[in-house]
Amino acid sequence: MTPAGKFDGAVLPAFEPIATSSPSLAQIQDEVAAIWRGVLKRGYIPADIDFVRLGGDSVLEVGMVLAVEQRFGVTLAPELMTGDITVAGLAAQVEAGLAEGAARPRPPGAHRPFFCIPGIGGDVLHLSALARHMNTEHPFVALRHHAIPAFGHPDCIEAIAARLVAALLEHQPEGAFLLGGYSAGATMAFEMAQQLTAMGHPIALLALIDARRPDWRPELSALPAIVFTFVRNLGPWIRDDLAHSSVRQVLKDIRRKLRRLVGAGASVEDAVELSRYPAEMQVAMQNTYDALGLYRVRPWRGRVTLLRVRAQPVLRLHAEPSLGWAAVAREGVDLYYVDGNHRTAMQEPYVRSLAAALQSCITRAAGQTARP
Numbered sequence: 001m002t003p004a005g006k007f008d009g010a011v012l013p014a015f016e017p018i019a020t021s022s023p024s025l026a027q028i029q030d031e032v033a034a035i036w037r038g039v040l041k042r043g044y045i046p047a048d049i050d051f052v053r054l055g056g057d058s059v060l061e062v063g064m065v066l067a068v069e070q071r072f073g074v075t076l077a078p079e080l081m082t083g084d085i086t087v088a089g090l091a092a093q094v095e096a097g098l099a100e101g102a103a104r105p106r107p108p109g110a111h112r113p114f115f116c117i118p119g120i121g122g123d124v125l126h127l128s129a130l131a132r133h134m135n136t137e138h139p140f141v142a143l144r145h146h147a148i149p150a151f152g153h154p155d156c157i158e159a160i161a162a163r164l165v166a167a168l169l170e171h172q173p174e175g176a177f178l179l180g181g182y183s184a185g186a187t188m189a190f191e192m193a194q195q196l197t198a199m200g201h202p203i204a205l206l207a208l209i210d211a212r213r214p215d216w217r218p219e220l221s222a223l224p225a226i227v228f229t230f231v232r233n234l235g236p237w238i239r240d241d242l243a244h245s246s247v248r249q250v251l252k253d254i255r256r257k258l259r260r261l262v263g264a265g266a267s268v269e270d271a272v273e274l275s276r277y278p279a280e281m282q283v284a285m286q287n288t289y290d291a292l293g294l295y296r297v298r299p300w301r302g303r304v305t306l307l308r309v310r311a312q313p314v315l316r317l318h319a320e321p322s323l324g325w326a327a328v329a330r331e332g333v334d335l336y337y338v339d340g341n342h343r344t345a346m347q348e349p350y351v352r353s354l355a356a357a358l359q360s361c362i363t364r365a366a367g368q369t370a371r372p
Contacts, residue, residue: 022095022098022099023098025091025092025095028072028091028094028095029047029087029088029091031071031072032068032087032090032091032094033045033047033087035064035067035068035071036051036054036064036087038067039056039060039063039064039067040054040055040056040060042054042055045087046087047086047087047088047091048086048087048088049086050085050086051064051085051086061085062125062126062128063125065128066125066128068090068094072094072097072098074094074097074098075097075132076090076093076094076097111137111138111139111366112138112172112175112176112177112178112204112366113138113139113140113141113171113172113178114134114138114139114140114141114178114179114180114205114358114362115141115142115143115168115171115172115177115178115179115180115189116130116140116141116142116143116180116181116182116185116189117142117143117145117164117180117181117182117185117186117188117189117192118142118143118144118145118181118182118185119182119183119184119185120183120184120185120272120285120288120289120292121277121281121284121285121288122144122145122146122147122284122288123144123281124142124143124144126346127140127142127182127346129346129347129348129351130346130351130354130355130358133351133352133355133356133359134355134358134359134362135359135362135363138178138362138363138366141171143164143167143168145160145163145164145185145188145288146160146284146287146288147160147284147287147288147290147291148287149287149290154287154290154291154294155287155288155290155291156291156294156295157187157188157191157291157292157294157295158191158195158295160188160191160288160291161188161191161192161194161195162195164188164192165192165195165196168192168196174201175201175202176201176202176203176204177196177201177202177203177204177205178204178205178362178365178366179192179193179196179203179205179206179207180205180206180207180208180209180305180358181207181208181209181211182209182210182211182346183209183210183211183342184211184288184289184292185209185211186208186209186210186211187211187213187214187292187295187297189206189207189208190206190208190297190300190304191295193206193300193302194298194300197300197301197302203302204365204366204368205305205361205362205365205366206302206303206304206305207305207306207307207358207361207362208304208305208306208307208325209307209308209345209354209358210307210308210309210338210342210345211306211323212323212324213297213323213324213325213327213328214292214293214295214297215295215296215297215324216297216323216324216327272285297328298328299327299328299329299330300328300329300330301330301331302329302330302331303329303331303332303333303334304322304325304329304332304333304334305333305334305336305361306322306323306325306333306334306335306336307336307337307338307354307357307358307361308321308323308335308336308337308338309337309338309339309340309341309342309345310337310338310339310340311340311341321335322335334361336357336361338350338353338354338357339353339354340353340354
């Protein structure tokens with residue numbers, strides 16, 4: 001301070017930044033191995049054996065990569081999600097990202113988030129590839145869901161949606177919402193839009209990703225249109241579905257689809273290959289499947305955006321492009337076609353097509369609501 005009690009900046013010492021150092025490759029490798037031990041429940045992790053050979057699968061790999069990204073503050077390349085990555089290889093990728101400073105995630109923007117509801121299992125990890133390709137000006141917020149049966153009775157979509165609405169309002173208490181969902185999550189997003197609208201909240205965007213209305217059935221009077229759609233779908237199905245599946249997988253898929261067509265049983269196994277998922281996920285899928293079977297869609301006074309894959313299942317009969325949503329969306333349906341099939345649309349490289357279309361819809365909807 002000066003004798004007069006004023007601040008005297010001239011006498012302050014020169015500022016010297018504190019020297020910082022990045023962790024060594026050996027330190028990174030040790031921490032990556034520790035993350036792998038937690039994910040794989042193993043006591044020893046060799047540095048040169050790939051993730052799958054050590055007992056991992058695609059679901060565990062997504063969680064592992066997200067944990068590594070969070071620990072080191074880097075964003076790893078999507079092509080790492082292939083199953084053949086090792087501790088040594090992953091540590092080298094992390095070191096390169098830290099050294100170049102180019103792999104740090106961009107800070108989320110100040111614009112309204114896009115809320116996305118995952119598929120039938122309720123887990124958000126399968127949305128990670130899509131989230132990577134989205135523009136961070138509108139943060140991508142995935143809301144986990146689980147069906148909770150009570151006293152031997154299945155949960156209902158209305159109750160699941162009410163829980164999701166409560167979670168959404170904690171993130172964004174008011175304003176026009178950007179909302180969407182994938183597969184079974186699209187039906188939940190539709191019911192959430194119903195409930196939010198009833199509360200007086202405007203919906204700027206309701207984006208349904210490759211989902212048919214759960215209570216929609218083609219009418220026999222539309223048989224010529226069904227045949228035409230079936231023939232037109234054969235090309236994309238062969239290119240994007242059959243070409244990426246084994247003969248055994250194709251036969252299992254056809255058997256499941258035939259069971260659904262004749263209405264045999266009410267098991268999620270008729271719609272999903274359960275063997276790829278852990279036991280607790282299989283239970284969650286069955287609970288949600290039961291809730292979807294009881295849901296009856298009510299008309300909504302808003303507009304729906306449907307992003308559907310080009311390659312629909314070969315035995316999924318439908319006669320009109322909106323997959324049943326046009327009959328319940330009073331302001332109409334905006335239809336976008338994206339690459340891949342129902343499963344591969346969320347994976348590289350097809351997810352880039354979905355992300356580009358979805359980002360365009362978000363930007364357009366946000367721009368329209370921003371105008372006076």
